[in-house]
Amino acid sequence: MKVLLSWLQEFAPGIDGDPVELGEKLSALGLAVEEMTITGQGLDGIVLAKVLELSPHPDADKIQIVQVDSGDGQPLQVCCGAFNMTVGDLIPFATVGTTMPNGMEIGVRKMRGQESNGMCCSATEIGLGDDADGIMLLTDKAAESLIGQPITTALGMETDVLYDLEVNANRPDAMSVAGVARDLAAALGVPFAFPERTVERTGDDASSQATVEIIDPDLCGRFTARVLQNVTVGESPMWIQNRLTALGMRPINSVVDISNYVMLEYGQPNHVFDLDTVPNGHLQVRRAADGETMVTLDEAERTLISRDGVIANESGDAISLAGVMGGLSTEVTDSTTNVLLEMAWWDPPSISRTVKRLNLPSEASTRFRRGADWGDNIDRAMDRFCELIAETGATICPGQIDVPGNTPAQEHNTVRVAKINSVLGTELDAATMVSHLGALGFESSASGDTLTVSVPSYRWDSIGSNAAEFEHNIAEEIGRLHGYEVITKTVPKGEQAGHLSEYQSDRRAVRAVLLGMGCDEIQPMPFLAPGDLALVGLDDDDGVRLSNPLDASESVLRTSLLPGQLKSIAYNQSHRNPPVRFFEIGHVFMPPKEGDLLPDEREFLGIAIAGAEAPAAVEVLNTLASVLALPNVQVRNPDNLPGMHPTRSAEVVIAGRPRGVVGEVAPSVLREYGVEGRVAWLQLDLGEVLGGPHGKRNYTPVSKFPSSDMDLAFSIPNDTGADKVRNTISKAAGKLLVDLDLVDVYRGEGVEDGHRSLAFRLRLQANDRTLSDDEITTTREAVIAAVQKTNKGQLR
Amino acid sequence: MLGVELASLVERASTEISAASDLETLAEVERTFVGKKGELVALKKTLGGLEPEERKAAGQALNEAMGQVAGQVNERRSVLAASAEAAQLAGERLDLTEVxxxxxxxxxxxxxxxxxxxxxxxxxxxxTVAEGPEVESAWYNFEALNIPEWHPARGSFDTIFVELGEPEQVMLRSHTSPVQIRTMETEKPPIYIVAPGRTFRTDTADATHLPAFNQIEGLVVDRGVGLGDLAGTIESFVGAFFGHEVKTRLRPSYFPFTEPSAEFDISTPDGGWLELGGCGVVHPNVLANCGIDPEEFQGFAFGFGIDRLAVMRYQLDDIRELVNNDVRFLRQF
Known part of the structure; x- marks a missing residue:
């Protein structure tokens, strides 16, 4: 919402002073100033000019030659990139030598060989509003006598301050100049008053020309209407156009401009019907029938549902989409003379739903959705409209049709002083609260610790649906006026110590170890393209689809971290970056479990080492197993792990449960993702791993007795896992075994076909004695016998 | 007789010890004179033939001589050892800029x-740190947070919905506030949590926006906590995180889940203010939605973007680097 200081002053002349300080005051009230502009300044050299002739540029399509009269009656040639002018138009024109508000200097230039002696200006270029499309055209032909005069004179512009305010959804009142003035006046402690409007009324009473029936009183809280006659649609006065332009609205014609002006000034949206298109002037306010259709002002046929509200004529045809958009059949046109002016209060949720469903946001519906004023403001806005339209020659009939529906009822009206102080962290007394509330228009009275507060009709948001909500609403109003910045800052102390959960600490440990191993952490977005999952051998249909993706390539939620990591590797390879080793800890989204609404969401750990073979990933796994003290970690070789190298991958099994995969990514998958070389890959369901048994370490005293090492190499069939042999040795050596390492793997000459040599180093030691040669020999023989029996392994 | 022989032996030993130019030669000299089969030790055997009186004096003299020689050997050894080590170290010279x-x-x-x-x-x-799912239901993302289906604020979240359940009932969470609800539903006050995590909006990726970004929110539910506690907590956090010279201020604002609501700003070195995030006193409807009696407990909450802090700290000119995973970027930090 934009407001002009001069406009605010019409309601509160006491609003005055340094524009920056006033802006800070507005921000402190919750009306954040997003931008402040001083208007009507820095326009020296810009004059009113008239378009005399338009002709194409001989050598350019996107600019044309314009001859203008800038005051001396002689044609002056300029080149212009806009094509919205016609001969005779009056425009703002920057003469040679002008420095524009944005700092640009206007000189004589040649554009594609044609001389240009100045610049035709858009509204934005002279600091008037947001309309940067095309040249600003003055619609007031009476200004023709002012050609050559400064544009400020021609437009009646005065130096003013324009504030662009961020108005939150809970402030229907602040969607108007008057509402902003009321808030600011309250904060400054200066008087606020609505100017008296006087309107002469003649002719038949409105009630004899039109009737209104509210069929659904929950939809419409109040419906008022007046009848205007002898309406002519023409240009609105320059001062209205200037203000509309300043606030970002484009002037259209006198009726539309006045309608917008009144909406901006009072926050009261309004609608005009051509009364002669409404049979017998009868209107019905009701919910639509499912499937009912009507054509709205934008000439679109709308199919309605029963939650929409409509205004219908006496034959039942919908002629306006209540609070959202008027109907084409009753539109005010150049031939209109009799007008029915409507101002009503609509149920905010109803308007919200219709706007959302039909995607029809507008200045009017935005105000209704937040809760417009159902009280005197409607009457004041009516008076203002009538006053302004009367100045264009229209006649205002006496009387006002005013039909009540169900306006919001204030069911809660008491608040406790102590509770408000508790919510705010203040120690205000009841009298101060009453005073703050009064300044904002909330009438209240104190009785002991209790205030009785009545909410003004322009603060629908403050009513609240229950007593607690009402107290918080009122606390906010008191706090706002008291000033958040003066509330004493205190720090509450909880009774418990702050800490990370065990899971969070473990996750940090995992990250620290991976970083220490030289892995860089990445965070790809979790969106995939359709087909990405299939490329890594997973079921593409398992990926949850987004309903409104920004792009089809980001429309599927991942069920694996692999596609994102492969894309990241390919990206780095394509940029000739150094080799990468990546890790990521992130969520994946499995299809919902039976009966669940939400996906089966899990936190995974993925590690990709580009240019490395499968064992590199196993080494990472082993290190993690050691860091987290994972019990009984096994790698099992099942058939066809999705996306993995068929003979170089394994399932990771921890404490008997499958928790991930380790090995190498399948070459075919790498090709699909454009990754060169091998990629070692480890993916673990981190949530399950850390949620399962881990971290248990038992202290064993370090032996004070000598240890004895022995190396044993066995010829083992290729299909017997080294881990099996390790288990056998471990069991056979028993308690004396303190260390067991696989120290060599050899295939080739001297080893039986289909076998390889596995060399293990065993360290034997006891805690209570030096081992005897006999004990060592016995253990050695037991190990050899066990490997022979269990794993068909021959000692080499 | 023995005395003369001793004196000559000691003198000879002394000469040879001095002449020994390396540790090995010195060891040889040592063996020659005081080793098990050394010349001085050999003299010991001749003592047996002497008269007791004479033997005692001769023994003493022999021991003194042996001690003298051994002392000289040790002295010489430490000199030679030092120079040998010096020579070794000199030979080990490395240019550490060659790494x-x-x-x-x-x-x-x-x-x-x-x-x-x-x-x-x-x-x-x-x-404590609380976490929750990134895909949420309308209840957790909106309704429990006092944002009913018709509420104008819903549109402002630019929600990314997923194709599960009824239309617009399941979505990528648009803030981490659902974690607050989940925590309040399962834990009894007092509650002091922060909820960091990934959030999502239908923002097309550009230099300053990402459809997936990170937020952190804080929630306190305790007896009698209000806006002053909120302001103090924010100031305390900002002091610890940004430095104690950085000040904070609250400005009234609006969020459906807090009442009163505020934006909070931090001071900048040039004397201005920078908006950091939103905050407020937890709306009593939100407490009630989670089964907490708003008459007994009050709460406050605050939230802000994490990515933006990284952008601010390193003055990144393109936030998309955070998800591009280019090692030329990642390895700078």
């Missing part, structure tokens, strides 16, 4: 670095 690479270390993602630091500060202030 070709560093030990490769990994780089924590900038968002992780910022998040860890935020968590640490809040843990120090007595908070």
């Amino acid at each position: 070709m690479s560093d030990m490769q270390r990994g780089h924590a993602h900038l968002v992780t670095q910022a998040r860890d630091r935020l968590e640490d500060v809040f843990v120090g202030m007595g908070f």
Whole structure:
């Protein structure tokens, strides 16, 4: 919402002073100033000019030659990139030598060989509003006598301050100049008053020309209407156009401009019907029938549902989409003379739903959705409209049709002083609260610790649906006026110590170890393209689809971290970056479990080492197993792990449960993702791993007795896992075994076909004695016998 | 007789010890004179033939001589050892600027670095860290947060919905506030949590926007906590995170889940203010939705973007680097 200081002053002349300080005051009230502009300044050299002739540029399509009269009656040639002018138009024109508000200097230039002696200006270029499309055209032909005069004179512009305010959804009142003035006046402690409007009324009473029936009183809280006659649609006065332009609205014609002006000034949206298109002037306010259709002002046929509200004529045809958009059949046109002016209060949720469903946001519906004023403001806005339209020659009939529906009822009206102080962290007394509330228009009275507060009709948001909500609403109003910045800052102390959960600490440990191993952490977005999952051998249909993706390539939620990591590797390879080793800890989204609404969401750990073979990933796994003290970690070789190298991958099994995969990514998958070389890959369901048994370490005293090492190499069939042999040795050596390492793997000459040599180093030691040669020999023989029996392994 | 022989032996030993130019030669000299079969030791055997009186004096003289020689050997040995070590060290000279690479270390993602630091500060202030799912239901993302289906604020969240359940009933969470609801539903006050995590909006990726970004929110539910506690908590956090010279202020604002609501700003070195996030006193309807009696407990909440802190700290000109995973970017931090 934009407001002009001069406009605010019409309601509160006491609003005055340094524009920056006033802006800070507005921000402190919750009306954040997003931008402040001083208007009507820095326009020296810009004059009113008239378009005399338009002709194409001989050598350019996107600019044309314009001859203008800038005051001396002689044609002056300029080149212009806009094509919205016609001969005779009056425009703002920057003469040679002008420095524009944005700092640009206007000189004589040649554009594609044609001389240009100045610049035709858009509204934005002279600091008037947001309309940067095309040249600003003055619609007031009476200004023709002012050609050559400064544009400020021609437009009646005065130096003013324009504030662009961020108005939150809970402030229907602040969607108007008057509402902003009321808030600011309250904060400054200066008087606020609505100017008296006087309107002469003649002719038949409105009630004899039109009737209104509210069929659904929950939809419409109040419906008022007046009848205007002898309406002519023409240009609105320059001062209205200037203000509309300043606030970002484009002037259209006198009726539309006045309608917008009144909406901006009072926050009261309004609608005009051509009364002669409404049979017998009868209107019905009701919910639509499912499937009912009507054509709205934008000439679109709308199919309605029963939650929409409509205004219908006496034959039942919908002629306006209540609070959202008027109907084409009753539109005010150049031939209109009799007008029915409507101002009503609509149920905010109803308007919200219709706007959302039909995607029809507008200045009017935005105000209704937040809760417009159902009280005197409607009457004041009516008076203002009538006053302004009367100045264009229209006649205002006496009387006002005013039909009540169900306006919001204030069911809660008491608040406790102590509770408000508790919510705010203040120690205000009841009298101060009453005073703050009064300044904002909330009438209240104190009785002991209790205030009785009545909410003004322009603060629908403050009513609240229950007593607690009402107290918080009122606390906010008191706090706002008291000033958040003066509330004493205190720090509450909880009774418990702050800490990370065990899971969070473990996750940090995992990250620290991976970083220490030289892995860089990445965070790809979790969106995939359709087909990405299939490329890594997973079921593409398992990926949850987004309903409104920004792009089809980001429309599927991942069920694996692999596609994102492969894309990241390919990206780095394509940029000739150094080799990468990546890790990521992130969520994946499995299809919902039976009966669940939400996906089966899990936190995974993925590690990709580009240019490395499968064992590199196993080494990472082993290190993690050691860091987290994972019990009984096994790698099992099942058939066809999705996306993995068929003979170089394994399932990771921890404490008997499958928790991930380790090995190498399948070459075919790498090709699909454009990754060169091998990629070692480890993916673990981190949530399950850390949620399962881990971290248990038992202290064993370090032996004070000598240890004895022995190396044993066995010829083992290729299909017997080294881990099996390790288990056998471990069991056979028993308690004396303190260390067991696989120290060599050899295939080739001297080893039986289909076998390889596995060399293990065993360290034997006891805690209570030096081992005897006999004990060592016995253990050695037991190990050899066990490997022979269990794993068909021959000692080499 | 023995005396003359001794004196000559000691003199000879002394000469040879001095002449020994390396440790090995010295060891040989040592063996020659005081070793098990050395000349001085050999003299000992001749003592047996002497008269007791004479033998005692001769024994003493022999021991003195042996001690003298051994002392000289040790002295010479330490000199030779020192020069031998010096020679060895001189030969080991390395040019340490010839080292070709560093030990490769990994780089924590900038968002992780910022998040860890935020968590640490809040843990120090007595908070625990809560987490929740990234795909949420309308109840957790909106309704429990006092944003009914018709509410104008719903549109402002630019929600990304997923194709599960009824239309617009399941979505990528548009803030981490659902974690607040989940925590309040399961835990009894007092509650002091921060909820960091990924959030999503239909923002097309550009230099300043990402459809997936990270937020952290704080929630306190306790007896009698209000706006002053909120302001104090924010100031305390900002002091710890940004430095105690940085000031904070609250400005009234609006969020459906807090009442009163505010934006909070931090002071900038040039005397201005920078908006950091939103906050407020927890709306009593939100407490009630989670089964907490708003008459007994009050709460406050605050939230802000994590990515933006990283962008601010390193003055990144393109936020998309946070998800591009280009090692030329990642390895700078």
